[in-house]
Amino acid sequence: SPASLAGKVVWITGASSGIGEFTAYELAKAGCRLVLSARRKEELERVKSQCLVSGKVKDDDVLVLPLDMLKTDTHAAAVETVLQHFSKIDILFSNAGRSHRGMFESTSLDVDREMFELTVFGNMSLIKATLPSMKERKEGHIFVMSSAAGKLGAPASSPYTGAKHALQGYCDCLRMELIQYNIDVSVVCPGPVHSNLLQYSFTEKSGEFYGKAWSKDENRMTTSRCAELIGIMMANKLGEGWISPQPILALM
């Protein structure tokens, strides 16, 4: 259970809202030490306060570390800050992301690029910066947020789906490369979750199309349920898991 993660240092990106925020609460309850990253510092402070109220953590156990995943030249310094504070990183939960809804032809190449910059290169940059300390300790866990869209295509989501597929491909290679260093790589693929992501991702044109589809969807998970399942996956070091309102289906 996630309780077995007590004392672990877990760095969560995208911790200022949604799934990342609720995973912080779940892991704080389990007694993990946390690094909370995203761009909005005040939201990270809010999440930290809540962790202190509801979790088994003290002030020093939760480090707020603002970070822009797109500013890859700041990632090495961010890793240094974490190592200075906690001296190790047990788990990197690379979760930050955003969505875009729009038909392929009406989506500009700039939007396609931006999605890849964040989802693929942002994540790869932070993982590359984090790995040396894990390799040195011969211990670590890279836990990456993909999506059901990392496995399946759907209309009006080509940049998001394409970028998540690419992310999965990188992780599948990385997992094999890192076995020799005792570093695990997990990829989590949730179905739709109630968070800001879908709400703010609609373009004017496709919003109507998706708005109707989503509003009928009774199968969306709450962010807290999703976070609970992520905690179970982390504790059990599952290589890959689809998570949905039904229990985890572990593929590996």
Ligand code: NDP
């Ligand atoms: P939210 O919009 O609530 O959370 C997104 C998080 O990412 C925020 O904390 C945001 O913080 C952060 N973020 C966005 N851009 C950047 C950036 N450039 N640098 C640093 N942080 C950034 O959505 P979710 O919780 O739903 O999304 C979290 C992850 O879950 C995403 O990777 C998403 O693809 C994935 N996912 C979501 C599903 C869903 O249905 N909601 C389903 C499957 C996967 P800030 O703005 O403060 O920087």
